[in-house]
Amino acid sequence: MCSCQQHSTTTSAAAPAPGGAISFHVEDMTCGHCAGTIKQAIEGKIPGTSVTADPGSKLVSVEGSADIAAIRSAITAAGYTPSAELVG
Template sequence: MCSCQQHAKPATEAAAPTGDAVTFQVEDMTCGHCAGTIKAAIETRLPGTAATADPGSKRVSVLGSDDYAAIKAAVIAAGYTPSPEPVS
């Protein structure tokens, strides 16, 4: 996890995907750097997925996998704390 005081630029993540995305909260995602780290962790560990992360809403959405246990493990391995269950 990073210290968001180090980052001056706001996040420039794409809009959240629509459709059958798995969406969940990551309360300790505080800045664009955090969002990029989470996005990269998910997409690297789960090839074929597309993740978006918004530090403003603290929401992450993932297309291409409905395996929340694997998504959650990727986020935890990156040093962040995903919500226990996806949000609707």
């Protein structure tokens, strides 16, 4: 979990997941720093992926991989908790 103390209290609308993307709800993603950490973790562990992480909607969308276990593992290794169910 992030300790940057720069958490935003505003929320933004979720952008629709791009076609073919796998989306996860990550409740403990609270700010842009969290989103960047998750994005780096997934893209670093699974080359060829493109990640969109929106702390306002708490959604992480991943294109370029269908390996759900590897994506969850990367999010967990970064210190965050992906939901048990996929979104959308």
